Structure formats: structure tokens, C-alpha cells
Amino acid sequence: MLHANSQLLVDTLVGLPLLNGRYSGLELVNVVGNDKRGFFSLVFKAHDELEDRAVALKFFDIDPQKQNRYRILCFEREHQILVLLRGASRCLQVMSDFMVFNLEINLPGQSNPIVIPAPYFATAWLDDDIDDYFNQQEAVDAISKLKLFNDVVLAVESLHSRSIFHRDVKVDNLRQQRSNGRREVVAIDLGTAARCDSPPMLPAYGQPVGLLSYSAPETFCGLAGNRSIAPSTDMYALGCMLFELFHPDDFPSALRFANADFDLRVSALQSRIGAGTHDGERMEAWDIEAPRLLNGLTAIRLSSESSSAPSAIIDIVSDLILEMTRANFRSREKSFARVRKRIWCAIRILENVALARRRSQIAAARRQARNEKARTRALRNASRLPSIAPEVA
Ligand SMILES: Nc1ncnc2c1ncn2[C@@H]1O[C@H](COP(=O)(O)OP(=O)(O)O)[C@@H](O)[C@H]1O
Ligand SMILES: [Mg+2]
Structure with missing residues (x-):
């Protein structure tokens, strides 16, 4: 209300x-x-x-x-x-x-x-939201979901290419429209976005800058305002979204389900790093503490039982999610182009699977038609046989 x-x-x-x-x-x-x-x-x-x-x-x-x-x-x-x-x-x-x-x-x-x-x-x-791809995921085919994700990445990439980092990437903050006959996804809500060259508005951000559910660990450690990390923080959120395109759970819950101690680790990290008085000090502390405290986390993978991802692409998508959502931003995927390349690779695999299925359906239909024809011919021949046979006196 x-x-x-x-x-x-x-x-x-x-x-x-x-x-x-x-x-x-x-x-x-x-x-x-x-x-x-x-x-x-x-x-x-x-x-x-x-x-x-x-x-x-x-x-x-x-x-x-x-x-x-x-x-x-x-x-x-x-x-x-x-x-x-x-x-x-x-x-x-x-x-x-x-x-x-x-x-x-x-x-x-x-x-x-x-x-x-x-x-x-x-x-x-902007006319349309993108909710159905996530909420009706069983009803939307995998290729459409991957193509949507490709467009979402392009939207965020377009901001980054202008040194603007969104920092609150999530389904609510993305919409789609048709432009020159083609679908285009656009990121709205730049309320928590930052420019690379603008000074942080608070001296230290102890908390994530958005009301984020996709907050990467670094955003809890006084590094949410760090412009050099911001690209990786958007990458993390995109990885969470990719997971949610193929899984009914939200990423933060799935992560905590697989790692009950996740928040304890982040709290420990927060207490060691958040105390730093400037970013240089915090980054140094991160490089000492994060590899140790974030080591041993269980990775979340899509499985054929729990996800709507077709088996042919489960590994490629799971690996990509893993690389985009690595808890330590130092080892997280950095390149949007590489992400899109792998998304297109998954699309091609599915297209090939569909093509192979269509071809084998066509081959099976041809085989059946041939068999049918042969049977009809055999029947016809059989019915003609008596008239051709020489009459017996
Ligand atoms: N340009 C737009 N076109 C259509 N709907 C919009 C647009 N901007 C915002 N909205 C709608 O309003 C909601 C809130 O807008 P948003 O900019 O995300 O505000 P907030 O900063 O409060 O999160 C969006 O999730 C969307 O549903
Ligand atoms: Mg919003």
C-alpha cells in the first residue's frame, strides 16, 4: 500500500x-x-x-x-x-x-x-517486460531464452562500453521493445548506476548500492562503490539471471542452499575488509582474505532433474554460470563477448539437435512411405498373379 x-x-x-x-x-x-x-x-x-x-x-x-x-x-x-x-x-x-x-x-x-x-x-x-522468460520457463523454448539472454548481455555491454555500470541488473530492470523490426532489450533504472570517472557518492559503501538480491560478495565488503570492480559485479548479476532462466529457484537461495555457511564466510570477509580506510587498503585485504575465505564453496550446477535446460547444453550453460558468478571477482569471467560467444555456441548445438531430429523424422517418414509403397506393390502383384498364370487344362 x-x-x-x-x-x-x-x-x-x-x-x-x-x-x-x-x-x-x-x-x-x-x-x-x-x-x-x-x-x-x-x-x-x-x-x-x-x-x-x-x-x-x-x-x-x-x-x-x-x-x-x-x-x-x-x-x-x-x-x-x-x-x-x-x-x-x-x-x-x-x-x-x-x-x-x-x-x-x-x-x-x-x-x-x-x-x-x-x-x-x-x-x-518501453512496452514489454521480460518476466515470462523466467516465470514461464517450461513454456518458453531454450533457444528463445538463450537469445533473450544474449540481448540482455548486449544491453549491459552497451552501458559498459560508455563506462557506465548498472549495478542493479535484474529482471525488473530490463524491458524489451521492437526497433527496426528487431527485438531489443534495454536496461532501465540507472538509479544505482555509476560512471567510471564519477566520484563515489559515499566515502565507503559498506553495503550493496541497490536493494540487490544479486549482490556479489565484494559489494558487502566496502567495495560496492569501486568503479574498477563494478563491471564484474554486473557480470555476477547476469550469471544469476542465466541460472534463473533455466532453474525455478532464485540464484541467491540456491547458492545458500548448497552452501549453508555462505553468509558466515561473507561476514568474516566483511569484518576483515570493511575496516580498511580506503579502496587500496580494502583491495589488498581482499587479495589476502578472499581466496582463503571463499575457498571450498560448492558450485551450483544445473541438472537435468532440476532444470529446464536441455541435456545437450546443460554443461556449457552450467560452466558459463559458474564462471560468471565466481565469488571472488578476481577469477570471474570478464568478457561479455566471450559470454555471448558461448551462448551462441549453445544455440547452435540446440539448432543442430533440432535439425538432426528433423532429418531423422524425415528419413523415418520416407522409410515408412517406401515400405508402404513396397507393400502396396506386393499386394497388387499378388492380386494380379492368377490372371497371369497359365490356365491349367
Ligand atoms: N521506460 C519505461 N517503460 C515502461 N515501464 C517502465 C519504464 N521505466 C520504469 N518502468 C516500470 O516501472 C518499474 C519501476 O521503475 P524503475 O526505474 O525500475 O524504478 P526503481 O528505481 O524504483 O526501481 C519498472 O520495473 C517497470 O515496470
Ligand atoms: Mg527498478
Whole structure:
């Protein structure tokens, strides 16, 4: 349920004929019943009368419990990062300046209305989520899932190629659209994203920067703000997603199920590394402590009983997940190109399996037709035989 202040903002915006002289028909989209997507925002679909197109309007939620200085700065930075991505392919396109809507409320005993500022900005509207690939995984074929994953990797890669690291990669934060007749996945929600050259907004991040369920161990150890590790942290999240495309459990639960002591190890690591006063010190401590404390973890692999991955690609996908989600970022896969190459290798294997199956079905059908024909011929011949046989006097 929304806070009363947030609800008042929603009701006011939805009741406006035109917001800021250009946005009409506002409809809240990230709250459905008691489910809310995203914690700090209120997102509306609207029609931009000026550009004559659908847009998403992202407001910072005015719930008093969410008025956290760091989060508000993140929201401002999100817009700044989006501006840098203007024109970049597979990247969310910002459609407005950073704006503020002043919610005016008349209160008894006040001669003038009180004003609560609600910051917001507009982005391109992206029609579809990618939920079904994960939630209906038995119903979606493996090749489609791998192709989706390839597009997800391309979306994150596109950000990285511009030195922007998402740091909250997850299903909720990815959407798809058709562009020039081809499907394109786009990463939304750059609220926790960072630029390589921007200074961290907090001196040390003791905790993950997003409300992440895919937080890699380094993000708990005061290294969440480290720009040189950020690419590996996104890689880890992508590995978790690859696992979840083929397994009904979420990766963090599966990891803890296989390693009941995982959080103890991370806590020990956190206490040894988090004490460091600067990143150099923390990185040095990581290189001493992490190999020891993270050694001996049980790897999670897909199996034919527990997963929806066809047996022909179980090993290739399992190995890839393992390399993308290595607890020590030093040994984690670094190259997105290599990841995509292996995904395409799995796709080709499945295509070949399908082709071989089709060929053997065609061969079997031909064999059956031949046998059928031979039988018919034999029957025909047998029925003709008496007329051909010489008559016996
Ligand atoms: N550009 C967009 N197009 C369509 N839906 C969007 C768009 N941006 C956000 N949404 C919807 O709003 C939800 C929350 O937006 P998000 O940017 O992730 O906010 P938060 O920072 O609160 O997580 C998304 O999961 C998605 O359902
Ligand atoms: Mg989000």
C-alpha cells in the first residue's frame, strides 16, 4: 500500500488534464494491487502531446520514509547518466530535463497552500517486460531464452562500453521493445548506476548500492562503490539471471542452499575488509582474505532433474554460470563477448539437435512411405498373379 502522501501525489497527477503543459493521461504503472516494482519511485505511463508519443514519467516517491539524501542524489544522478546516453543504441532514452512538480495542499490554519516538491523526468516508454522468460520457463523454448539472454548481455555491454555500470541488473530492470523490426532489450533504472570517472557518492559503501538480491560478495565488503570492480559485479548479476532462466529457484537461495555457511564466510570477509580506510587498503585485504575465505564453496550446477535446460547444453550453460558468478571477482569471467560467444555456441548445438531430429523424422517418414509403397506393390502383384498364370487344362 502506498503512503498517504504518495497516494495524494498519484491522485493529483492522474487527475491533471495536462502535466507541465505536455503530458496527458497519466497512469501509474509500477503499483499493481499490493505489488510495487521499484522502491523509491512512482512510474507513470503518459502521452507526450508535444512529441506525440508514449513516455514513462519517473517520480521520486514522496513517502517520508524514502526521503533519504543518498537516494535523492542517486535520482538526480540517474537523470545525468541518462543524458550521457542520448542516442546510444540499446540504452534507455531520456525525453526531458530534470523537473519538479510542486504538489500544493491546502491545510486548515494555513493561509497559503503548503508545497511538497516531487522531482521527476521522462524517458521513452518501453512496452514489454521480460518476466515470462523466467516465470514461464517450461513454456518458453531454450533457444528463445538463450537469445533473450544474449540481448540482455548486449544491453549491459552497451552501458559498459560508455563506462557506465548498472549495478542493479535484474529482471525488473530490463524491458524489451521492437526497433527496426528487431527485438531489443534495454536496461532501465540507472538509479544505482555509476560512471567510471564519477566520484563515489559515499566515502565507503559498506553495503550493496541497490536493494540487490544479486549482490556479489565484494559489494558487502566496502567495495560496492569501486568503479574498477563494478563491471564484474554486473557480470555476477547476469550469471544469476542465466541460472534463473533455466532453474525455478532464485540464484541467491540456491547458492545458500548448497552452501549453508555462505553468509558466515561473507561476514568474516566483511569484518576483515570493511575496516580498511580506503579502496587500496580494502583491495589488498581482499587479495589476502578472499581466496582463503571463499575457498571450498560448492558450485551450483544445473541438472537435468532440476532444470529446464536441455541435456545437450546443460554443461556449457552450467560452466558459463559458474564462471560468471565466481565469488571472488578476481577469477570471474570478464568478457561479455566471450559470454555471448558461448551462448551462441549453445544455440547452435540446440539448432543442430533440432535439425538432426528433423532429418531423422524425415528419413523415418520416407522409410515408412517406401515400405508402404513396397507393400502396396506386393499386394497388387499378388492380386494380379492368377490372371497371369497359365490356365491349367
Ligand atoms: N521506460 C519505461 N517503460 C515502461 N515501464 C517502465 C519504464 N521505466 C520504469 N518502468 C516500470 O516501472 C518499474 C519501476 O521503475 P524503475 O526505474 O525500475 O524504478 P526503481 O528505481 O524504483 O526501481 C519498472 O520495473 C517497470 O515496470
Ligand atoms: Mg527498478
